Amino acid sequence: MLSRACKSPPQRRVFVVGVGMTKFVKPGVENSRDYPDLAKEAGQKALADAQIPYSAVEQACVGYVYGMADCALALGFEKMYKRGLETKFSDRTNPVDKHFEVLVNKYGISAHPIVPQLFGSAGKEHMEKYGTKTEHFAKIGWKNHKHSVNNPYSQFQDEYSLDEVMASRSIFEFLTVLQCCPTSDGAAAAILASEEFVQKYGLQSKAVEILAQEMVTDLPSTFDEESVIKV
Template sequence: MIKSFSNMPKIRTFVIGCGMTKFEKPGRRENFDYPDMAKEAVTKALKDAKIDYKEVKQATVGFCYGESCSGQRALYQMGMTGIPIYNVNNNCSTGASALFLAKQLIETGNNDCVLALGFEKMERGSLGTKWNDRTVPLDKHFEQMVELEGFTSAPPASQLFGNAGEEHMKKYGSKPEHFAKIAYKNHKHSVNNPYSQFQDEYTLEQIQNSTQVHRVLTKLQCCPTSDGSACCIVANEDFVRKHKLESQAVEIVAMEMNTDFESSLNEKSSIKLVGYDITKAAAKKVFAQTNYKPQDVDVVELHDCFSANELITYEALGLCPEGKAHEMIDRGDNTYGGKYVINPSGGLISKGHPLGATGLAQCSELCWQLRGEADKRQVQNCKLALQHNLGLGGAVVISLYRLGFPEANKAKSKL
């Protein structure tokens, strides 16, 4: 008799190793091609997990700017073991999409250890299209943007998110200073992150007075393009116990991906156009699978490609009621000493944004936080972590993490 999948016990999935490069301005480090980035990140992750590459059964590799099968080229230098390697591309949510796929490969029951890698070798300046002889994947989003707000000479992505910020101000009463406060916080957090592209602290006035990019957004409220790589290794419980990794295993409690709904394009909203509805839906599914609610979260890494997106994402994730994000900011509930610590890494605004690596860098930061290994960035008594990685066009991945074996971690910390 064939067993129903719904009646099978859930396979727990754990992140057992993390590694990343420093994120850097494109071209700053000489001889730093994507295979070099990947090798550094993977080597660090394998060392962290205390395993050999030969124990990896499959791999998922995320990147947006590169030729087909770049994932194979990046990993072959670690060993040509014949394993399946999947190349993943989901715009800015590529890294978390690779992790989402890796988790599902564990949950099939056919793999006990899967590696998720992301990297990007980028060009300087704002993002643009590479293929001008075919349909642009964001054509519907741009058409809706033009219909709602027109089109300016500013980079298209900044227009989409700047318009969303403007809509929030008109609808709920937030002000330009609230968006600037987010950038101030993230730049301040990045001072303690050795992996961050920028480690400079700015005053609120410097952020507000930096070059205007689009509407509410100034230059210091926008993420830069970056070179870099990040890697996370996931495994099932048997693998964790076999290798005695309980003290560092971080459980992926729940993870969901959503792509655009009709409401994303048809409800005449700049906020919904940049992923509000899909973020809200994915977050609801994540918390519905658990005994947790958003208010139980201690630390968050979310997709602050622009300060406007961080603000509206507070509401979409359920960290505060709709229309109240600016009040949450004024209370200081998004940084150390407040209700949540959001983007302790510095976020995309300061850490940088190599598209394929970002989601895996977010996961790495949260794992280090939960393991108590975040050094000066450490969030005290951190027990539950939330991740949000968004790509327009569109896909969002929401993940919830906790220590898989907290007693083992506690025993280790006492040594």
């Protein structure tokens, strides 16, 4: 009786049936919009893509939420400061303080922007350990810019050669401006549905099943004072 009572409930199949996204723009521009407008556009586009009414959505979530529903709208948005990831709140602990401590212990901190130092130092350590070349990291930026050409929602849609990426303005160590992600304002949404909901609304032809998912938080090894890569 005990083992029968402790059995996990059967897993339900989950499908993505609609997605929506705003165009991502540079923070602080004249036509930038606030959270409600960004969220509204992304959500309405997701509903239009799914071709279902808003009344069919049982829950709408922003962040990590656990709940049972046949149809839910997952929404994310960001509105950043014009100068990027500066510290704006001095009355609370910065959530990445521990990560910066690892950087200080390994390489120290210079006058360069702090976030590029974090990623650049991880790359530097990777080079020292595995012989990685600067071209390997530059190819990531080259690939991403190449993809942006076909995405109308990208903040930038210019394609660059590998040489142009490597020769662009230096930000920190080997990192150049065309290898760094920009600050952006924008939003995106997805509608998730159960198998029963997909069948009810005839969405089989557009439904994309989620076969697996995983979520993890920082591990103790993340704060290993000997390695920036794990940060």
